Amino acid sequence: MAKVLMKGNEAIGEAAIRAGCKNYFAYPITPQSEVAEYLAKRLPEVDGVFLQGESEVAVGYMIFGAAGAGERVMTTSSSPGISLMSEALSYIAGAQCPAVFVNIMRGGPGLGGILPSQGDYFQATKGGGHGDYHLLVLAPDGVQEAVEMTMSAFTLAEKYRGPVMIMGDGLIGQMMEPVEFPEDLKTEPSDKDDWATTGMDNRKSGKRNLVKSLFLDPTELNNNNLALKAKYDQMKKEDVQYEGYNTDTDYKVLIVSYGTMSRVCKTAIDMMKEEGIEVGLLRPKTLFPFPEKAVFDAATKESCKSVISIEMSMGQMVEDVERCVKGQREVDFYGECGGDIPTPEKITDIIKRLL
Structure with missing residues (x-):
């Protein structure tokens, strides 16, 4: 396939579509707003849905809802926006739902500036939200790798049934480079009917699937955290790059x-x-x-x-x-x-x- 010259943010949006993502919820924030601009036009062309939330807090829970239904879903934001989504990230991790978050980092703390930064490393790798959870965090070095990592992020999120984050600084979102898109990855997750709220009629099942992160029984909560830790240990064995x-x-x-x-x-x-x-x-x-x-x-x-x-x-x-x-x-x-x-x-x- 021939290479095409694209801005990083737009290439990330196209890569998500080619990975089978038809659900994108976001709120504009520099320096990643072009992802939303691009997908607002492209998603309707592939029968997808783009919805701008009223805030990043709202977007985080839109992602949770779609992920809980077993749909491929993504959002993109920049540093302060990711901070506002951090509570939802913790819920999504605790409920073991696959979703993709992209952070095109700007300077901080606070409002900081809109130029490139890598100041969100702690936020991404050490939690960001509350509780014992991790994100699988991918860090591209350019537009081509941002495309490849965006496409693989959905597969990894479904493999581990948890949120995956792509961390790119502002320059990666704004610069233009020739990119080649790998083969489309539009396969459906094979096991989502086992856990997702896909509808009892659709599954022809008498069993309700309940997606939750609330475990009032101490033993159940401990077991859920042990299950999460087992996934993170598996990541360390199988997906270090x-x-x-x-x-x-x-x-x-x-x-x-x-x-x-x-x-x-x-x-x-x-x-x-x-x-x-x-x-x-x-x-x-x-x-x-x-x-x-x-x-x-x-x-x-x-x-x-x-x-x-x-x-x-x-x-x-x-x-x-x-x-x-x-x-x-x-x-x-x-x-x-x-x-x-x-x-x-x-x-x-x-x-x-x-x-």
Whole structure:
């Protein structure tokens, strides 16, 4: 299939349709509003439904309703909007319903600014809402990967019957790149009649399906949380994704970075390679589950003397990097979070100072 030039936000919307999603509820917020604009036009063309909620709080529960009925459903938002959906995210996770959330991150805290940021790492990977739950979190590094991850997110959400989040900074939503759409993934979940509110008549069943996150009996609540934990453990075994860049060399410094920031780091690595300086990169594609073993193995390679986490935040992922390295190497950090993306030249200066 030929590649087509698309803006990231619009490509995400098209990818959702090609993944069989016909239900999209959202509320406009910069820098992701073009997803809603695109799907407002495209969804009626495929007999889908777009509904703008009165707020992100309302949208979160619209998602819950559609997910509870076993429908493929997605919303997109940006940082403050995701905060308002966090209660619903906890409910959806607790009720074990599949849904896809996309966060095109802007700067914060508070209203912050509309330029790119990675300041929502804690929110996505450590909860965001209340209770013992996790999201499976995917982090694309560009428009092509945003397309691929959007399409796979629905399959993963149904595999684990829980919410999946795609974390892209504002630049990924706004930039244009050539993309190729994988084969459509419009298959229906095979087991939804076992749990979803699909209608007793439709299922020809005398059994009511009840979707809930309320468990007043302590034993039932504990069992539900144990079932959730088992899913998260399974994710760690089966769905960790990462990329190594220049890691087949005798690098002295290992960079850990994700999203747009990792692309800048790759350019810096290429520049340093021309000067005879070898630097490796470990890029998490899943922020949860985090590639713990891969980070440890790359950090403890004999030639590696130092590790640095480079982020568009004030230091969030670095905590996971330190946890994975387990004190075997010194872990440094560099970050910016005002909306400006550090240049490759800036990164090379930082690495040379480390060396």
